[in-house]
Amino acid sequence: MPSPAHPSPNDPSDPLARERAHLAASRSALRAMRKDAEELNIADVAANWVNAKVLQGEIEARIKALADLSHTPLFFGRLDYLHAPGVDLAEGAAGENFYIGRRHVHDADGDPMVIDWRAPVSQPFYRASTKDPMDLKLRRRFGYTGGELTAYEDEHLTDPAEADRTSALLQSEIERPRVGPMRDIVATIQPEQDEIVRAGIGGSVCVQGAPGTGKTAVGLHRVAYLLYAHRERLARSGTLVIGPNRSFLHYIEQVLPALGELEVKQATVDDLVAHVEVRGTDEAAAATVKGDARMAQVLRRAVRAGITPPTEPCVVVRGSRRWRVPAYELEDIVRELMERDIRYGAAREALPQRIAHAVLVRMEQAGEAPDDRVQDAVARNATVKATVKAVWPPVDPAKLVLRLLGDAEFLAEQADGILTPEEQKAILWARPARSVKSAKWSAADAVLIDEATDLVERTPSLGHVVLDEAQDLSPMQYRAVGRRCTTGSATILGDIAQGTTPWATDTWEEALAHLGKPGSAVEELTQGFRVPREVIAYASRLLPAIAPDLTPATSIRESAGDFEVRRVATEDLDATVLAACDRALANEGSIGLIAAEARIPALRSALEAAGTACLAPGEETSAESRLTLVPATLAKGLEYDYVVLDEPAAIIDGEPDERTGLRRLYVCLTRPVSGLTVIHATDLPELLGAASAATR
Structure with missing residues (x-):
């Protein structure tokens, strides 16, 4: 039961005041x-300066985690139990009340x-x-405005009449205007x-999630939960969140700190494999072949191509004796x-020891009694080193790939029977580079x-990896991620319908096999929380062409959203788009103007001429503007209260084929939380219908 020193939540006189008092306390x-x-004074606790430094670091992390964020609600719900949790119900123990929040808080006596x-x-x-x-017997949700507790809503779970009621506070939290980085969904x-x-x-989980189903947030909250339940284990092995690009990572970077987790690293796949400076680009055909899983077989052959069967004996001289292998x-x-x-490297390190062992066998046969020190000395012998270098030469991975892509004869030898001559030609450099740099x-x-x-x-393995927007990875990229969690687990997040790379996966089973996690559970989220009902229904018209096997998403949103599709003359396109942005800016929240890459310069110039400030993706924390100009290629994973979508046909035309273009359009259509305005001068895809009358 609550401590007498705390305001009792059961006082009926003024429930909201009592809850505010508990918040203050x-x-x-x-x-x-x-x-x-x-x-805390650790002067007499640590045994040495190293321990003291480690302990001090843990204390500083603890202090940082206990920061009171004034605009982040300390608790968002209350549970009133019929009986004390963990007590036999037959004993008739009185129920207890618990406030649920982002972190644990206790009083001076240690009571929660x-x-x-x-x-x-x-x-x-979450589940009752x-x-x-x-x-x-009761679940209470709290509403906040600017960090101040302003409302509460009760659900009487023992009352059958409340079975189908939707929480108004839950709806309002989902629809709350969002400016700045992504926020957590811990209350919803x-x-x-x-x-x-x-x-x-213990196991990996793959989440197939339609737009607005919260798959990214689910993945981040899963990390927070695992760190809570298995902190010591993951502190040793580490955790990592992998996103598609820097803009996306910047957008989600505040979610885990808001949940009290400050040490989780974030990276892109490019960050993981940054062994060389990337300064070039590939044609789609070359990138597709390089991303094919068969390249692993080619590389395996290439790595071992230098191993040469020995033709001469190895003669080791020790003192006056010569030992011949x-x-x-x-x-x-x-x-x-x-x-x-x-x-390859482990085998190369083992080879001199194996040769030395063969020498020691001969020594023992000759009546000597060599020990491990002798074997180590023989392994370091110059003749043994020379034999190892000739038979099993060292391999520099970057130089190896440099040779593979620049030497047609070497590539043909290693790719024989694996890649076709056309595929080999596609990945062979027209001008071989002279050096790695x-x-x-x-x-x-x-x-x-x-x-x-x-x-x-061997690549070091982490304890848990979250891979977001996974549908866009090539098989070789999956392998790169998979070897970072060979001894750990993974949470894979994505949507087949949003795959926009030429090598995008068609099935999660195939992707999981490349990751090294075959047989992992695949969960499907189809209930949307972010995208308005009319918007997700409109975008889902594209599914028969881009992902016919997926279940269309539904929305729990009671609000249909502000939705409009408008056709204009070509010469009026820019002005109409700017006017739509102005109308959106009259509302609260963030606005995303999404357009094809080719249209971005013209729209930026038009906005500047009109005196309308705009940001680039990843700059949403800036207070300079609520309008972000978003290239369609960077829209994935982002969300805005209102979206103005410029010329869908240009978005489709900006992709290498129609299917990829329709998938890119599907992504762009599903970014809004409250409203979507589509402005077009060219015909829309047939699946979206010819009608372009405004729908509000």
Whole structure:
């Protein structure tokens, strides 16, 4: 039961005032927790300066995590249990009340004032229903304005009459205007999302999520949950969030810190494989071949191409004795190492020890008694080193790929029976580079170097990896991510319908196999929370052409949204788009003007001429403007309260084929939270219908 020192939440006189009092008391308790951490004295605790430094770092992280963010609600819900959790219901124990928030807060006596949303006792906040109350008699949601508690809403879970009622506060939180970076959904997680968030760390999970179903947020909250449930394990092995580009990572970077997790690293796939400077680009045909999983076989051959069967014996001189290992025995050793299928570098390190062991056998047969020190000395012998260098030469991964892409004869030899002559020609450089530094490496080349690097030396594995917008990765990129979690688990997030690369995956089963996680669970999210009903229904008309096997998304949003499709004359296109932006700016929240790459310069000039400030994707935290000018190629994963979509036909024409163009358009159509205005002068795709009358 609540401590007598705390305001009781059951006082019927003024419930909102009592809740505000509990909020004030909780904030005071959080400040006291932070002060206690700041006053910790470790002078006589640490055994040495190294331990002291580590401990001090942990204390500083704790202090930072206890910061009271004034505009972030300390708690967002309350659970009133019929019985005390964990107590036999037959004992008739009185129920308890728990406030659910982003972090745990306790008073001076250690009694909880706010329970972390990840704790088991908090789970009914997300999953309880009138059909399965989970021992709750009441679930209370709180509404905030600028950090101030302004409203509450109760759900009486033992009352069947409330079975179909939708929470007004839940709707209002989903529809709240959003300016700046992505925010957490901890107050609005739905049951099907919560099941994924709390899935165990032992297995990997793939989430197929339609636009607006919250798959990105689910993945981030899953990281926060796993860090709560398995903190010590993941502290040792590490966690990583992988996004499609820097703009996207900048957009989501505040979600985990808001949940109290400050140490999770974020990266793009390009960051993971940054062994060389990327200065070049590939044609689609070349990039597709380089991204094909068969390139792993080509690289494997190439890495081992330098291994040469020994033709001469290895003669080791020690003192007055000469010890001879014949060529046929050396060949057996080399063959055995190759058949063991260990990494090239590990085998190369083992080879001198195996030769030295053969010498020691001869020493023992001659009556000597050599020990491990003798074997190590023999392994370092100059003759043994020379033999190893000749038989199993060192491999530099970047130089190897440089040779593979620049030497037609070498490529043909390694790709024989794997790549067709046409495919080999597609990836062969027209002008071979002289050195690794002078080469104009492409992003796909960097992935090849990463594969070769792993063939030489094992890539360190993390405890958990979240891979977002996964549908756009090539098989070789999947392999690059997969080797970062070979001993850990992964959360894979994406939408087949939003795949816009020439190598985009068609099935998650295929993608999971490339990741090294075959058989992982695939969960589908189809209930939308972000995109208005009319907008998602309109965009879903494209699914038969871009992803016919997917279930169209539905929306729980009661509001149909502000939706308009307008056709104008070509000469009026820019002016109409600017007018639509002005109308959108009259509302609260963020505005995204999304257009084809080819249209961006003209629209930027038009906005500047009109005196309308705009931002680029990733700059949304700036207070200079609420309008972002978004190239269609960067729209994926982003969201805006209102979207003005410029000339869909230009977006389609900007892609290499119609199917990819329609997928790109699908992405752009599904970015709004409150309203969408489509302005076009050219015919829309047939699936979207010929009608262009305004619909509001």
